[in-house]
Amino acid sequence: MNGGFDFDFDLDELAPADAASEEAVERFWSGDLTALSQHHTTPNGSHSFVLAHDQSTTWGIPGAPQVMVIAVARDLTQFTYTLETSHHATVSFAQNWLVERGCPPEEIAEIHGGSLKPADGLTVWVERQIRESGTRYEVLDNHTSDSDPSETWTLTRDSRAAEAPIRVFHEEWDQGTGTYTMHEGAFADVDAARSWLDERNGPLPLPPEYRGEVNILRSRAALSRSAGAATARKTGPDVPRTSPAGPVRHPIQGRLM
Structure with missing residues (x-):
């Protein structure tokens, strides 16, 4: 499913499956993210894949990659989840990262x-x-x-x-x-x-x-x-074009x- 997204991963009733996922959730903040594409699996919403622009990197290290991807896998039988994030310079390499984690390529190809x-x-x-x-x-x-x-x-x-x-x-x-x-x-x-x-x-x-x-x-x-x-x-x-002075x-x- 593609469309609007509020970065609510619906993890309230679940626990992190490992230390890396717990750390990733603690670091995660959606305030500077703009979703460009997403896909959620059915039934039961076991996986979420999101591609976003991370504006926070624009005032960080010069040249840093600004495309962020997020992959969430929920084990609804164990009530646990894993969450991974990664940054990439281009949308296509970010999409590749998501595809390698189970996202169908056609579901994440379109940038909204x-x-x-x-x-x-x-x-x-x-x-x-x-x-x-x-x-x-x-x-x-x-x-x-x-x-x-x-x-x-x-x-x-x-x-x-x-x-x-x-x-x-x-x-x-x-x-x-x-x-x-x-x-x-x-x-x-x-x-x-x-x-x-x-x-x-x-x-x-x-x-x-x-x-x-x-x-x-x-x-x-x-x-x-x-x-x-x-x-x-x-x-x-x-x-749309920016003003020459802008x-x-x-x-x-x-x-x-």
């Missing part, structure tokens, strides 16, 4: 109240690949930028890659056109990936296994961006109404 949309088919393809990748990607580092450039990146190791196993997933947001892109780059080692992230001296190197449809999608993405830019110059964007909205906040 979003105003920014994928710019092209390649972005949709890459996000779905991450969401349904299981334990394929080991996350090594990530970074979120609130201001120019408005972006996130996630540095990973791809356990299935025969070549260039270090992968960078770069997500870039365009508030003016109301869209965002997600691209995957492949590197031989972590140093090469960090060098690209520091210098940005060219496009992301295409993963060697990209073939056929993905190359077509990449070409269409370039055409779509060109057409979108021309349309924007003629008609202007049809999404604050820059965080990418995740840009998806909210």
Whole structure:
């Protein structure tokens, strides 16, 4: 079930199943959270999966991930529960975390109240690949930028890659056109990936296994961006924009109404 959510996990009659769950509940505070998507299982509401934007991180450590996920599992025969939380730089990696804990991918795929949309088919393809990748990607580092450039990146190791196993997933947001892109780059080692992230001296190197449809999608993405830019110059964007003198909205906040 998706829709409005008040972060009431209905745990009053249940006890934490372990120390980690007890600590997680004690730390948990929903005041800075905005729910983006959720799913609750039936019958008896045994599991809850929530994806949210955590605004508290915007005034914390610079670059900290701002997407929070929560997984609750209730044992209604033992009157206990487990509760886990995790932070991620991008929605797609957050969704992957929830899927690995039993959430059906299709139930957590839609982000509610979003105003920014994928710019092209390649972005949709890459996000779905991450969401349904299981334990394929080991996350090594990530970074979120609130201001120019408005972006996130996630540095990973791809356990299935025969070549260039270090992968960078770069997500870039365009508030003016109301869209965002997600691209995957492949590197031989972590140093090469960090060098690209520091210098940005060219496009992301295409993963060697990209073939056929993905190359077509990449070409269409370039055409779509060109057409979108021309349309924007003629008609202007049809999404809410911040005033030039106002604050820059965080990418995740840009998806909210």
